[in-house]
Amino acid sequence: MNAVLDTSTMDTSAGHSIQLATWNVNSLKVRLPHLLQWLETNPVDLLGLQELKLTDENFPLAELEAAGYGAVFAGQKTYNGVAILYKKATMPVPVDVQVNLPSFPDEQKRVIAATFGELRFISAYVVNGSEVGSDKFEYKKAWLDALLKDCQGWLAQYPKLALVGDYNIAPDDRDVHDPKAWAGQVLCSEDERSRFNTLLGLGLTDSFRLFEQPEKTYSWWDYRMLGFQKNKGLRIDHVLLSSPLAAQCTASVIDRVPRKWEKPSDHAPAVATLSL
Numbered sequence: 001m002n003a004v005l006d007t008s009t010m011d012t013s014a015g016h017s018i019q020l021a022t023w024n025v026n027s028l029k030v031r032l033p034h035l036l037q038w039l040e041t042n043p044v045d046l047l048g049l050q051e052l053k054l055t056d057e058n059f060p061l062a063e064l065e066a067a068g069y070g071a072v073f074a075g076q077k078t079y080n081g082v083a084i085l086y087k088k089a090t091m092p093v094p095v096d097v098q099v100n101l102p103s104f105p106d107e108q109k110r111v112i113a114a115t116f117g118e119l120r121f122i123s124a125y126v127v128n129g130s131e132v133g134s135d136k137f138e139y140k141k142a143w144l145d146a147l148l149k150d151c152q153g154w155l156a157q158y159p160k161l162a163l164v165g166d167y168n169i170a171p172d173d174r175d176v177h178d179p180k181a182w183a184g185q186v187l188c189s190e191d192e193r194s195r196f197n198t199l200l201g202l203g204l205t206d207s208f209r210l211f212e213q214p215e216k217t218y219s220w221w222d223y224r225m226l227g228f229q230k231n232k233g234l235r236i237d238h239v240l241l242s243s244p245l246a247a248q249c250t251a252s253v254i255d256r257v258p259r260k261w262e263k264p265s266d267h268a269p270a271v272a273t274l275s276l
Contacts, residue, residue: 048123052081120158
């Protein structure tokens with residue numbers, strides 16, 4: 001198999017692998033200790049973050065650099081905000097950094113992309129949509145349509161592409177704790193699922209579904225009504241891989257551990273391992 005990255009930038013000895021991850025931290029200021037704790041025991045090579053909920057001048061770059069990570073980021077006060085963390089020991093310096101969708105002018109900071117060697121890595125925070133039929137839901141559909149348009153161009157330009165993030169879409173009923181209750185609702189509607197499937201049709205693969213997975217595996221649980229304790233969750237955080245990367249994927253998991261910590265994010269990290 002071809003190496004994912006330029007051989008000059010990293011160790012390409014037999015058995016070498018890299019890990020790509022995504023995590024909606026739901027406030028980086030609040031969850032920074034959790035992030036640093038998780039990275040210490042899970043030193044992934046690339047991590048897409050969503051819902052930073054802070055402005056760029058408050059991004060904790062010094063703390064992350066002390067942990068061995070560099071970052072590119074696009075913050076926003078109170079809402080949204082995305083970042084890419086990269087492990088300095090294994091990853092080249094990012095180039096061609098781009099914020100937001102090229103075809104969708106938007107004040108909301110929802111996408112950041114960067115190139116690491118031959119790998120294009122994109123962290124996305126898809127619109128929630130509030131409820132089916134609302135103005136916010138129409139915004140979500142338009143945003144997703146722009147994502148589909150732009151993704152076609154990205155895949156043509158970058159054969160080795162990872163599009164990770166909080167998609168706010170549970171792709172099918174296996175990804176929902178109660179499919180009947182959620183049928184037709186936001187995150188599970190046909191409008192959203194059909195767009196997710198179109199995204200896959202462009203040449204991306206849901207890395208989680210490359211492998212046999214435990215039933216009722218989710219990445220998000222409501223804070224209310226003991227959602228996590230009762231495992232009433234949804235799988236809405238995804239690591240999508242272009243065909244060359246999917247062919248190198250050896251594992252894809254969701255790490256529930258941080259969701260058990262005190263004052264956690266309502267999301268858990270999703271991690272894919274690629275063998276070079």
